Amino acid sequence: MRIIAAVDSKDVGRKTANRIAAQVIVKPDSVLGLATGSSPLTTYAQLIEGCESGDVDYSRVSTINLDEYVGLSGEHDQSYRYFMNHNLFDHINVDKSRTNVPNGLAADSAAECARYDALIAAAGGTDLQLLGIGNNGHIGFNEPDETFTAATHVVELTEGTRQANARFFTSIDAVPTHAITMGMRGIMTSKCIVLIAMGVGKSQALYDSILGPVTPLIPASILQLHPNCTIIADEAALSLIREETGWTGETIEL
Ligand code: GLP
Numbered sequence: 001m002r003i004i005a006a007v008d009s010k011d012v013g014r015k016t017a018n019r020i021a022a023q024v025i026v027k028p029d030s031v032l033g034l035a036t037g038s039s040p041l042t043t044y045a046q047l048i049e050g051c052e053s054g055d056v057d058y059s060r061v062s063t064i065n066l067d068e069y070v071g072l073s074g075e076h077d078q079s080y081r082y083f084m085n086h087n088l089f090d091h092i093n094v095d096k097s098r099t100n101v102p103n104g105l106a107a108d109s110a111a112e113c114a115r116y117d118a119l120i121a122a123a124g125g126t127d128l129q130l131l132g133i134g135n136n137g138h139i140g141f142n143e144p145d146e147t148f149t150a151a152t153h154v155v156e157l158t159e160g161t162r163q164a165n166a167r168f169f170t171s172i173d174a175v176p177t178h179a180i181t182m183g184m185r186g187i188m189t190s191k192c193i194v195l196i197a198m199g200v201g202k203s204q205a206l207y208d209s210i211l212g213p214v215t216p217l218i219p220a221s222i223l224q225l226h227p228n229c230t231i232i233a234d235e236a237a238l239s240l241i242r243e244e245t246g247w248t249g250e251t252i253e254l
Helices: 009-026 041-052 080-087 109-122 159-168 184-188 200-211 219-225 235-245
Strands: 002-006 031-034 062-065 067-069 128-131 153-156 178-181 193-197 229-234 251-253
Touching (some): 009 031, 109 178, 193 200
Parallel strands (some): 031 062, 031 128, 128 193
Antiparallel strands (some): 002 251
């Protein structure tokens, strides 16, 4: 894994957006795997700037998002579809019909999961997958478990994850209990993975994911097995890794 240190969240956004822009410039019909949460916000702001300035053209890009809350429609202001429209898609020249987020209102969730996996397979995997990381090491909504789950699936959110995400809702009770998430096959078949992390709250999860054993108890640890995975993180998130390895530079391969 290649680790890139950034000074702060704005710097994470700049570095990550540059990587994504390079992908789209080199391959204008790229399939981008996208993520939600607060971590990608600075990245999306930079992507919008790059599009507005005419540097990057998204007209031929397709996108496949990681996850969606079960029970929320795309119009709900805490749904991930709404988040993506509001924070990125409405501001770049992407064709909305080529943007994909799981349908949280699907009556038949098994069929929705199968549809999503077929979509990923038809694309031959994403060209670049952007990931955040949960405090407990989750990626997408792949929560710690006894096994890794390959397929897109419905997951019961942990109490900790619901609490962490409650800041976006009126109360913890308003946070959905379940989500549809892309599974590890969808993530690991991406040609290139970029995981971003900011803040000291992510330092333990990042440490365990990069330096600990590969285990479904720390879902992001599976990324150690990916041939092309880059982590872009701020100093606070990297603090434990710096302490353990003695690394002081800007990039390192671990
Ligand atoms: C949610 C999302 C994840 C995201 C995580 C961290 O649970 N499903 O994809 O990585 O939150 O969010 P944040 O970036 O807000 O810390």
